Amino acid sequence: MIKDDLLYTRDHEWVRIDGDQAIVGITDHAQEQLGELTYVELPDVDKQVQAHDVLGVLESSKAASDVYAPVAGTVTEVNSKLEEVPDLINNDCYEDGWICKLEISDPAAGKSLLNAEEYEEYLRGLET
């Protein structure tokens, strides 16, 4: 499942950009690959990140995986519910399972990200 109104990374994060605010999560494909999550490590609020920096860590009984920042910015809020209920990401990765909010430092951020169509194409490439 891919949402039309989001931007995507090749590492399977999604980002919803609204002005200088961004909300970040992982895609349905990513949560499916990881399986049921057992632990989420969230970034600290006020942490500054560059694009591709590690934002957090997700663990399932299969694997541990880093979450990368899709854009550069400062963390303004984290979804602390995930600490108690990590499988919010499995159940609703695009809404309740959001990971953190960023204040974007570069207004041109997002230019290199994939739109829904491009991400779908990218996923198809991974299948073969």
Add this chain to the structure above:
Amino acid sequence: MFIIYNQMGSGYLESVNPVILSKKIKTFGKIQMKLLYEKSVSGRRAVRPAPSDVPTSINLDSKLLREKEADLPELSELDIVRHFTELSRRNFGVDTNFYPLGSCTMKYNPKVCERIAAYPGFCYLHPLLPQLRMGGILTQGALQVIYETDLLLREITGMAAFTMQPLAGAHGELTGIMLMAAWHRDRGHKKTILLIPDSAHGTNPASGAIAGYEVRAVPSDKTGVMDVQALKEMVNDSVAGLMLTCPNTLGLFNPHIKEICDIIHGVDGLVYYDGANLNAITGKVRPGDIGFDIVHLNLHKTFGTPHGGGGPGAGPVGVVERLTAFLPVSIVVKRDDGTFALEYDRPKSIGYIAPFYGNFGIILRAYVYILMLGRAGLIRVAENAVLNANYIREKLKDHYDLPYPQLCKHECVFTAKRQAAGGVHAVDIAKALIDAGFHPPTIYFPTIVPESIMIEPTETESKETLDDFIATMIQIAQTAKTNPEKIKSAPLSTCVSRLDETMAAKKINVACVQKKE
């Protein structure tokens, strides 16, 4: 006293205290087994010691006294023997069944190694003895074993010297990367980055990070080995080195290995050989001849010593000449008069990495194994390990998809993508193998292959065993199509049915019980 146990909803996994463990183990399903506590009968004893003649009126500090009687089961010796014999019959190991756990090299461990390790002159040695006055003369045999194992490993790997101290593979990795860092420091280098391919064992990035490096992952190319072009783009003067497992976790030997070593040496970096998969190339290729600078070996894998369940392991680290000064203390040396001694005078050494001399019992078993097989034997080990893996790969390739279809080395990696499309995942296939009497292969690793099933048969399995395994795997693939629910409900034949692994990871209840002051 600390008692740590790992408690989950439906059972209990590990404990450092056997009493607590036996109290907590519950079994389900077919064969019910009572707990020791449930078998307890008041007043029953295994041993009745003579009445104590120690006065009971000693004035002990009240905080040293028990608040209530110890809660121990009361049983006869026969009760206890039957209980633990019954438990032991539930053990699963290489001595009972085929154990194709990828990346773990679960080969048969020859019993002659156990026999020699049990010689009183070895097994009753106190580890402090060589450091005591006149103790050296009592430990010459043990020191000689350590010294000569070092020499044998040098010959096998092409390295200049080894430390035998590291207690496991990952411990060897950390030691090796600390040696790398010490060498760079000594040369005044300020390097911060360690490169590791994306197919690496998870311990590699962990070791690099603990040693203080920023770890960067190098992607794999379409053939499944580290992408040389990507490596070239990532290499710069900040790169301290590269950690590489070769053959890698897909069982593939990197054909560009020489070029890779040259690229890293070109920026004054060091190349680390993770010896996890040495079983595939023992006697065929020496890491030192290719250009590797640091090597760790998993004696417990390649050289046939019992392992699993967390130990015991041994991860000796070998280095090329320019790094020998940094090896941990102590090192066993041979004096001019032919006797052996521990050498501590090594000013550039990174210091102690483990107490004493490593897991001596494991080093000893590996020493026996190497001497017993000899050069020709070790070469045949590698050849048969590779032959067995390719036999399985070839026989199963029509039934399971191969992400990288070329010849492999000691292990082959399938993907259960085809089965997953019908709802049967790698984990279900693994559980179904248990019902057929096989240990599951490694699944979901390497992570670069979705639904991966990683099979390492090792050289010690017969064709008949491999054929049985292959027939079972084919049968599972058929059943996955016709009756997927059957596979998804496996295992059915075990005393404990499928465990809730997510719950086990999520609801960890680690209790630390400490008597209050």
